[in-house]
Structures are given as structure tokens and as C-alpha cells.
Amino acid sequence: MRVAVIRFPGSNCEPESKRAVERAGGEAYFVWHRDTSLGGADAVILPGGFSYGDYLRSGAIARFSPIMEAIRRLAADGGPVLGLCNGFQILCEAGLLPGALRRNAGLKYVSRPVDLRVERTDTPFTNAYAMGEVFRVPVGHGDGRYAAPDAVLDELDANRQVVLRYSGPAAPDAPANPNGSVRDIAAVCNREGNIVGMMPHPERLADAALGSDAGHRVFESLVRYSLLATR
């Protein structure tokens, strides 16, 4: 499993995304956003950060990067693509995932742990979790409020495209849903299930030495998926 971690100017979660893949037994390397080739990658991660400073809408400029065309092709061929935080925002801006991420309901950046309920276990990024399982990883974002028209939301539910939902309460005095996302949506996938975008940061809690490795299985899922796919 070779995973390309894309670096946009302003990305800042690429080292830990790479490490998380490696810890799960995959191979990961950086690809600069101006490149046009993914270098033979089997999967792609668009990491978190503030591409182009998020001075326009988050992800709105990164979607024009030269590398995006190669990512589209890989995705169209069924290759796994994961967008984490800013990566999720870029995938929505690029039209690879439905919906949009708006300013948090509290109008403030929010950095805290969230509890996530697994709604789908047949994606390349969640197959190592159990259905309905709840796990805790951090979020850190200002624009994480998932939004879409009702018709799209109904379609997402009908097609089981919601992968993770905020579940809680995270603490007696902290709401489960940190940003006001509609229907508590934390992660969605495309119709085919190979492109997943999520606001939380599983890569930040993928090492037991930090106190928990609850996010590790996102990357373990990817490596497992590739083993199943090649069989």
C-alpha cells in the first residue's frame, strides 16, 4: 500500500498523516501540490492545515492545484482517497464529496476531543471498526459545520454515505456536536464509498504512547483494504 500525502502551501498535518500510515504498515510519501503525478500511489490522503491560509473559503484555492487532476483520476478508478479536516474541505470544494463545511456554529475555532459513532464499516478507512462503535479523537477547526440541502442529506442517509457522526456527550458540560454540523455529520463518503472526508483528526491519536490510539484503525483499515483488494 503506497499512500501519497499531498502537501499544499499551508498544509500542516502531513508529517503525522504520513507517520500514521507507516505505523499501520503502509508506505507513505509526500507529493507537492504542483506535481501532476501521484508517483504510483494506491491511495491518497489530503491532510489537514490551512491551505493557502484559508483566506478565501477553506479549500477553495487548493482545489485548483495541478495535483487535483491526478487525484480525480485515481478516485474515478476506485482508488481510496481520504480528506482530513482541511482535506475534507478541499474534497467538498472540488466536488468530489457532496455538501460544504461552513463556519462553526459557535463562530469560534474549536479544538477538543469528540466522540464519533461509526455508521459504516465497509469503506477503505473504517473497515477495522465495529458498526456502532464509539471512539474518541480530537477536532481542531474553524470551518467544520457540515451543511447540505435537505434533499442531499436525505440522499446521503438513503445511500448510507454518512460514515461517522458526533456522538456524546463528550463531557457533562461539552456538547457532543462541536460545530453545529447538520445531523451530527462528522464524515461522509461518495456514492461508491472510496472517497471519505472527515473533520476529526484520527492521525493525531494513532499512537498508544500518547495515551490512546483510537484513530489508528482508520489507517489500519486502509492497509487492510489494500490486502483484501489485491487478493
Next chain:
Amino acid sequence: MTHTAVGTEAHPFPGERPVTDAVVREHNLNAREYAEIVAMLGRTPTLTELGIFSALWSEHCSYKHTKPILKTFPTEGPQVVQGPGENAGVLRLPEGWAVAFKIESHNHPSAVEPYQGAATGVGGILRDVFTMGARPVAVLNSLRLGPLDEPRNRYLFSGIVRGVGHYGNCVGVPTLGGEVAFAPGYSGNPLVNAMCVGLLRETDLMRAKAHGVGNVLLAMGSRTGRDGIHGASFASEELSEKSEARRPQVQVGDPFTEKLLLEATLELIELGLTVGIQDMGAAGLTSSSAEMAARGGVGVELDTSLVPTREAGMTPYEIMLSESQERMLVVAEPHRVPAIQAVCAKWELTATPVGRVTDDGIFRIVHNGTTVAAIPGERLVDGCPIYYPEARESPVAVARRSAVPSGPPAADALGALPLLLADPTIASKRWVFEQYDSTVQAETVLGPGGDAGVVRVPGTTFGLAVTVDCNQRYVTLDPYEGGKAAVAEAARNIACTGAVPLGITDCLNFGNPDKPEIFFQFREACRGIADACRAFGTPVTGGNVSLYNESPTGAIDPTPTIGMVGLLADVSHRVPSHFQAPGDQIVLLGTSAGHLGGSSYWEVLHRLVGGAPPPIDLDAERKLQRLLAAAAERRLLRSAHDCSDGGVAVALAEAVMGAPYATGTLAAKVRFANPARLTPEALLYGEDGARALVTTLPGQVSELMTLAAEHGVPAEAIGRVEGPGTLEVHLADSHLTFAWPVAELRHGYFDSIPRRMTEETR
């Protein structure tokens, strides 16, 4: 035309104002300083030269009032790689690693433009660290504001927190901790102190020195604009009604460019392409070039017409004094310039040759062929007159130290705890740190909301513990003991995580040093800091002095903020601050003398900031620090929390309420023998130093007690952690029992600041 023959000849830039007495005063230079300048040059300075002197001879750059006192700090130790005088201090870590760290203030800009003022404060301190070749791995901040019932203070607080947060979040450096305190002395003059901690391989250390005659100076990063001109001088005067007019001098931060600059700088250093790099911080191009030249014992010649500017028609004066953010000055061998430019181009930045290193020791500025400034470089940087201000404690301060409360407290001993926990200075700062990314880089072992933050060093098993601390109430009441207490509290916080304190950086925030009572505070607080650092073996590796923190209502409370780093030999030995599980045994370490002078209890319950603060026993502190590290290493500690504001009762409550996002709540049952028969108030809320509240597994109590005895630390097993319910405290001598429902305490503690801040919109 050039003037190499006549070393210091210079010509006014066409159209610039003649230098008159009024112009000199405008530049905050006094008659003595101006006379020195004229004597040094042998002529009247040009306006550009006057501007340069004004910046470099400001308190901010020259330390002219404080240098003799700063020299008394201990700065040496086996762990010191780089002491004061560089962009940041550097301490040695295991396995070839080193830590670069520094704290800096951005008080004045934040007072007039909180968001940008605070944001650019973070930007500046990040650059100080990554110019050393270190990758920033943590930021912390220390904030002081006036009470939140004033709308202006809520506005400042909200803007400062957003600014601090956004900059660090965007660059991708976790905010691992900080402190916020509220007191009337900061109304109109908030304090924003930002600290950055970075990691490097010791062999990669980069010093900001220009050498090699003929080497090239490059301006790297953002273009130079008209923002921030005279920021260093602004920071060296009192705030007044007129300060609002200084708003255009507050720089605007661009964290996106900062992130690119960070990556490009570290890449340049890694590739060995540079001779020296310095951030263009306070006084911009002037201080970066003059200081690098002085450190290298060389001259420099800058051609300001080559500096990329944001608008046409900028004068050399403006270019030299601009404080536009996200700029660096690089010194390199001429043949490296194309390689440097290629690295910059990859990161979508530019690096433009703007000058060269010369052999005549002259700091020379040329613009379109005309020499507009030519100053002997070394004397420009080191020649500012040094002042030895008078220091005398004010009678008011003396009287305050012997004050005692008159009248009854606002609540009895039972009712006092909820009031203390809801006091914004003590209350949870979750509202603040929830706006700061604390987990980016995925090395956070202990995040905000505890005693100190801990990050693991990538690829190793050891970690760094980091904290910032200062109890300004103690410093106000007794500057010497307060200075000691600030270092002692920082060290205690580090030790509570299981780490060993290594060294400090300090941010000395005071009022106008020309007032004897202010300079007394400064001198005595520094003496306290120096004594504590000597006792703990934690040298001062650098820092920042911020004077003239005065608004029309007077000077701020003296606030020498201590930023400390410690080494945690194995991150698996880390100790959290909060209780972990029912059944754990609670042990109080240290001696309780029931000292209420200078306490939060008197402040909150009696509205009195008075009395003598607790005397700090440095030997007892040192023993406690060693015990905590030894106990953590033997895995005897389930939790450890220091006793500070609000005494043992607040420490118990904080530990029992749990971490900011704890899913379950706990309770505790505690019994104090109280052989000294302290009053309930003194026992519960007295603020003696050298104490910590720890828990251990039931089977390990005796081992812990033995270890404490070996370290010479008194220890008392006082109770156990229980399932959800009440915090119950029994005093054996008086048979009094206090019971507080934990859920209620938690609500008051976590809701206090959010509740006050939502009033913002009402």
C-alpha cells in the same frame, strides 16, 4: 556616489525633514542620548540615522534601564548550549537533541488592536525560534486583563485569544498551555506574552551572526510596507489616550506566509546554505542587520532601494523602520544565492539581495547611490547610555503588605470554595484553550488544562514539559518573594508531570522604570528570580523586558512571567493533574502553615489584595521537585497537582472535577488531622508554597511515604478518591465536615468564563 574614504559621511534623503530638537524629542531620544549621537558621528545625524538610533536605543532593543540587573541572572549550566543574547536560548537534551525557547511580550500593540497585536506576537516568537534552526513544537501564552465585567476588557480578551489562536493554529504549532489572570491593574494595559518552544539537533544550531566580508544580505519573505513603523519605540512609552492613534503602527499578521517562511528557513539551514539568519522583528531591517553585524564584528551596507516594497515611493527611513511581519534577513556566501532563491521559490517566497557584509565596521545605508546613513556599527548597538534608576519602595506598598481584612468574608468556609472556583482567575480556561489547536503534530502527551503541557520529542521516548507562570498578586505585595514564587510555581508545575526543570526564559512586564517604586519592583523581582533559578539549577537563557506598561489609570501590577521547560525522561512516566479512579489514595506533600497573606481567599472573599505573600522556602521546593520526579519514575503517582491559588481546597476541587473533557466524574473523602489547629479557612485556603496533592494506588502508599521521607518532604495520607458524589473534607481537630457536590463545583468552575463572555453580545 560612495563614501568609503570618509567613513561616516551621510546625506539627508531628498525631501526629508531637517533634524531639529522637536524631531529628536519625537523620536524618544533625550538630550544626553542625542549628544552622544552627535559626538559619535561628529555631525548632525540625518533623519534616517535618527530613526535608526531611536529604534536601537529604545528600551525594547537596548535594555538601557535593565541591563545591569539582567546581568545578575544565572545563565550557565551543563545543559546550556546558548544563553542570553541570541534570538532564543538553547538547552541540551538527550540523544543529540536540543530545545530552543523564548518568551516575548506584545502588550502595547494588543492594547490598541487586540487581534493583530496578539497574532503578530505569536508570529514574532515563532520566528525567533525557527531562525535558530529549531522546528517549533509548542507555543504557550500568558495573558493579563482587567476584570471581565468591563465591556472593553471582554473585547480585548476575546480579540487577543482569537489572535493568539489563529496564528498558532494556522502555522500548525500546538498551544500546550498558558495562564490568564484578571486584575484591575491591567484595565487599559493588557499583557500578551507568547512563548515558543522548538526542537533541533544540537549540531544544526544556527546563530544570528553576520560574518565573511563580501557575503550577501538577502531580504526574504514578505514585502516591506509602511506598517509598524516605530513599533519598538511605541513599546517603550506609556499608553495614553493618544495611543489609539498608534493603531496604524500595529502590524498585520499573515500566518500562511509564516508557515512557508518556516519551512523555507529550516530547509535552508538543513542544506547549509546560510551563514546567518535573523527575524526582522522589532525595528525590522534596522535591528536585524545591525545586531547581526555587531555580533559578527563586521560592517554592513544595505541598499534600501533594492528592498522589495509594498508600495512605491517608500523612503529609506520608512524601509529601515518598517515592522512588516514575516520577513527574515539572511546572510550567505555570494555563490549560494541562486540555491537559496530556488528553495524560496519552491515555497512561493522571494529572497532578494539587499546588501553585503563589509570590513569597515560601518552600518551604512545607501538609497539609489546616495549614502543616507553611516554609523559606527558596534557603538550603534552597544553605545546607548545605560541608566541606573533609583529604586525605592512606595509607602503604599509597604502598608499594603501589613494589611489584614476588616469585616466578615463574603461567605463562610463552606461557601468560599464555589466562589473561589468561579473567580475568573482560578476558573477553568477551557473557553480559551478550546480555541487553540493543542494536538497538531500528534506529539501531545499532556495538553492544556493541567499543571504543565508535555510533548514527546519525535522518534524518541522522552518529552518536554512546558509551562508559564506568575502570580502577580505576590509580586505586587512583595516583589522579591513574588519573583521567587513565580519560578517556584513554574518548577512545581513541571515537576508535577514527572519532569525535571531545565531552565527558564522570562518576560518582565513592569511600569515606567523612571519611577523609583517601579524600578524597586523590577530590581527586587529579578533578585527573587535569580535566587530561585540558582537554587533550582535552572539558568535564565533569555527573555524580554517590557517596561512602560502604564495607562492613564497607572502602572500594571508587576508581572515577571516565567516560561520554563523541563525534561521528562520517558513519556510513559507522565503524571496527569486530575484524579484517575475511585480507590486511589490521596497524599498531601509539603507543609501547611495556613498562610493567608496575599491569598486568593483574601482577594475574593474580602476584596483585599494585601498582606505578605507566603515566603518561599527554596530548599523545600527543590526537595519537592526531586521527590515528584523520583516518584513518577517509579510509577508511584496516579496524579499530581500543585497547590497554588486557593490553597489545598482549590487543588482538591480541581483534581476531583477531572480533566476538561472527562466523561465520568469522581468524588473524594478527605480527613485532615490538623495538628497545628489552623482555622478551617487557613487550612483549606492558605497558600503555602512547596506543596502538591498526589494520588497513588492503595498498595503503594507506604512506598510513596518512604520515598517522601527519604527526600525530606513531609507527607500526609489524607483520604481517597470515590465514585461520583461529593467532595467531603473532615477536620479531625474540630470535627467539622464540609461537603460540596462535585457536579455543582464543576459547573461553576467551567461555566464562569463562558457565562461572562456571552454577556459580550447582550
